[in-house]
Amino acid sequence: MAVEVAVVGAGPAGLAAAGELGAAGFRVALIDEYPIPGGRLLGQRYHWKNLVWDGKQQAETLVDNVRQWHEVRWLLQRSVYDLERAPSGWALSLNPGDPSVVYAQAVVVATGATEVPIPLVNWTLPGVLAVGAAQVMTAVYGVAPGRRGVVVGANPLSFAIAEELLEAGVKLAGIVMAPGSENVDVVGSLDDQWQRIVGLRGGGAWPLRTLGRYMTHAWVRQFLMSHAPKSGVPIRGVRLRPNVVATAVEGTERVTGIRLARIADHDESIREGWSEPVDFVCVSGGLRPVPDLFRIARVKTAWVPELSGEVPVISPWGETSQTGLFAVGNAIGVESALVAIAQGHLGAHGVTRYLRGQSLDYRLAEPDQHRIQLAREQSPIAFHPKIGQGVEHLRALFLESLGAP
Amino acid sequence: MNNTTDRPMVIQFYCDGEPFPGINGEPVAMSLWRSGVTTLGWNEVTGDPRGLYCAIGHCFECRMMIDGVRDQRACLYPVREGLEVFRQTVPTGLGEP
Numbered sequence: 001m002a003v004e005v006a007v008v009g010a011g012p013a014g015l016a017a018a019g020e021l022g023a024a025g026f027r028v029a030l031i032d033e034y035p036i037p038g039g040r041l042l043g044q045r046y047h048w049k050n051l052v053w054d055g056k057q058q059a060e061t062l063v064d065n066v067r068q069w070h071e072v073r074w075l076l077q078r079s080v081y082d083l084e085r086a087p088s089g090w091a092l093s094l095n096p097g098d099p100s101v102v103y104a105q106a107v108v109v110a111t112g113a114t115e116v117p118i119p120l121v122n123w124t125l126p127g128v129l130a131v132g133a134a135q136v137m138t139a140v141y142g143v144a145p146g147r148r149g150v151v152v153g154a155n156p157l158s159f160a161i162a163e164e165l166l167e168a169g170v171k172l173a174g175i176v177m178a179p180g181s182e183n184v185d186v187v188g189s190l191d192d193q194w195q196r197i198v199g200l201r202g203g204g205a206w207p208l209r210t211l212g213r214y215m216t217h218a219w220v221r222q223f224l225m226s227h228a229p230k231s232g233v234p235i236r237g238v239r240l241r242p243n244v245v246a247t248a249v250e251g252t253e254r255v256t257g258i259r260l261a262r263i264a265d266h267d268e269s270i271r272e273g274w275s276e277p278v279d280f281v282c283v284s285g286g287l288r289p290v291p292d293l294f295r296i297a298r299v300k301t302a303w304v305p306e307l308s309g310e311v312p313v314i315s316p317w318g319e320t321s322q323t324g325l326f327a328v329g330n331a332i333g334v335e336s337a338l339v340a341i342a343q344g345h346l347g348a349h350g351v352t353r354y355l356r357g358q359s360l361d362y363r364l365a366e367p368d369q370h371r372i373q374l375a376r377e378q379s380p381i382a383f384h385p386k387i388g389q390g391v392e393h394l395r396a397l398f399l400e401s402l403g404a405p
Numbered sequence: 406m407n408n409t410t411d412r413p414m415v416i417q418f419y420c421d422g423e424p425f426p427g428i429n430g431e432p433v434a435m436s437l438w439r440s441g442v443t444t445l446g447w448n449e450v451t452g453d454p455r456g457l458y459c460a461i462g463h464c465f466e467c468r469m470m471i472d473g474v475r476d477q478r479a480c481l482y483p484v485r486e487g488l489e490v491f492r493q494t495v496p497t498g499l500g501e502p
């Protein structure tokens with residue numbers, strides 16, 4: 001199959017891009033390995049400024065918009081596993097085939113983010129889930145992950161999903177901490193985890209709003225967190241148990257319990273251990289962008305902590321270091337769906353200019369960049385408190401690459 | 406394609422030859438979980454039970470033989486009337502470890 005643009009990923013970013021490209025009259029292939037379009041929007045549902053953020057509804061609106069453009073071909077249930085230069089642009093390999101290769105003059109990579117796992121003893125037992133899996137089960141398919149579960153790992157995603165689970169009638173033994181580990185850098189020490197909780201902002205996940213500002217002082221934070229009651233402190237209905245860590249999952253054929261321990265007041269040594277009965281365990285080490293296709297296409301990438309991981313160095317139009325290869329959405333930094341949508345629009349405008357041979361001078365992207373910034377400010381969730389710094393860092397890397405020979 | 410708003414259609418499919426109910430179009434792993442089947446296969450080396458982990462196609466923990474093809478992700482694969490799925494053990498061709 002030959003098209004002008006291939007969009008990889010039909011989450012909010014890819015759908016927004018495909019909608020704009022369809023409106024501009026391009027022949028587009030919109031590819032996604034999931035059977036339903038919408039990406040991670042499908043499971044999102046929470047209260048926000050007295051409204052309900054209904055991701056399923058948002059996804060339907062985006063999908064309907066794309067459907068009106070008949071030049072957009074839907075290729076669902078197909079994974080893109082290779083991306084190579086071809087004489088006229090790019091060749092994308094699909095599995096399963098039919099078509100097995102899509103040729104495109106330009107490509108928009110909108111493959112989103114993935115969850116960072118937290119290794120625990122026995123964590124391969126059925127019933128141990130990434131927290132996002134529990135979200136998909138409950139919100140998309142109406143399947144309860146279990147009767148009573150526990151969430152290991154505190155971050156914006158786990159708070160938002162814990163709230164969703166409670167609302168769906170699933171019981172939780174609370175959010176407990178991951179065993180502190182210097183070896184697993186995403187987790188870090190207990191105080192690293194506390195600092196991240198204190199730094200959180202956002203509607204779904206807003207813990208410790210009032211106390212939060214005092215907790216930036218290390219000793220206040222450490223004192224309050226380590227002296228919290230064993231049963232935890234309620235945050236929007238969810239019990240955060242900041243001085244309780246998960247040490248192992250229990251069960252033989254499937255999860256039957258969780259081994260927990262309380263840490264001592266002034267150091268991180270374990271004081272007492274006990275078991276609590278649960279039939280599922282959600283682990284949550286946060287989100288990171290999916291870098292796979294960028295690596296395959298040998299795109300220049302950089303590690304930007306505020307964007308949650310390895311991201312492509314892109315121009316303000318979303319073009320990577322490989323001409324004709326654009327990147328949008330969570331694949332270029334973990335942010336909310338509103339930001340992903342705005343980035344999808346920008347990427348589509350960049351591709352349009354590229355295909356029409358118009359200038360891709362980065363200064364011309366200002367209005368679109370401004371819309372992304374607005375979306376960022378309006379977002380119900382911020383996945384990193386210093387996201388702005390990450391965006392600036394990426395921009396600086398791009399400007400630097402302009403100067404490079 | 407987008408059948409989430411249509412009325413759910415209950416179908417019957419087979420796991421290891423046994424009949425199970427499912428909702429047409431939902432992933433195989435979801436139908437099985439609803440019926441209490443959480444073990445989707447066994448680790449090829451250790452024999453430990455394995456099941457759904459990420460539910461979005463990232464981790465490959467949910468590999469099953471579906472429609473006669475090994476290593477299909479059960480969290481993505483849509484269930485339909487009469488579909489045959491099998492839980493995997495040791496891969497054919499690799500033999501016992």
Ligand SMILES: Cc1cc2nc3c(=O)[nH]c(=O)nc-3n(C[C@H](O)[C@H](O)[C@H](O)COP(=O)(O)OP(=O)(O)OC[C@H]3O[C@@H](n4cnc5c(N)ncnc54)[C@H](O)[C@@H]3O)c2cc1C
Pocket residue numbers: 008009010011012013014031032033034038039040041043044045078079080081110111112113114115131132133135157160161287328329330331335336337338340381462
């Ligand atoms: C598990 C999880 C839960 C989340 N929950 C929330 C939440 O509650 N609130 C919130 O604001 N944000 C949440 N996010 C962040 C979320 O990533 C953004 O809100 C938003 O969905 C990002 O949009 P996107 O289009 O960039 O990516 P996504 O929505 O992730 O869409 C990417 C799409 O690309 C497809 N894809 C990926 N790789 C390939 C490939 N190689 N071939 C074919 N298709 C591919 C995927 O199937 C997916 O449909 C969550 C993220 C994850 C991973």
Ligand code: FES
Pocket residue numbers: 456457458459460461462463464465466467468478479480481
């Ligand atoms: S559960 Fe992770 S790929 Fe299916």
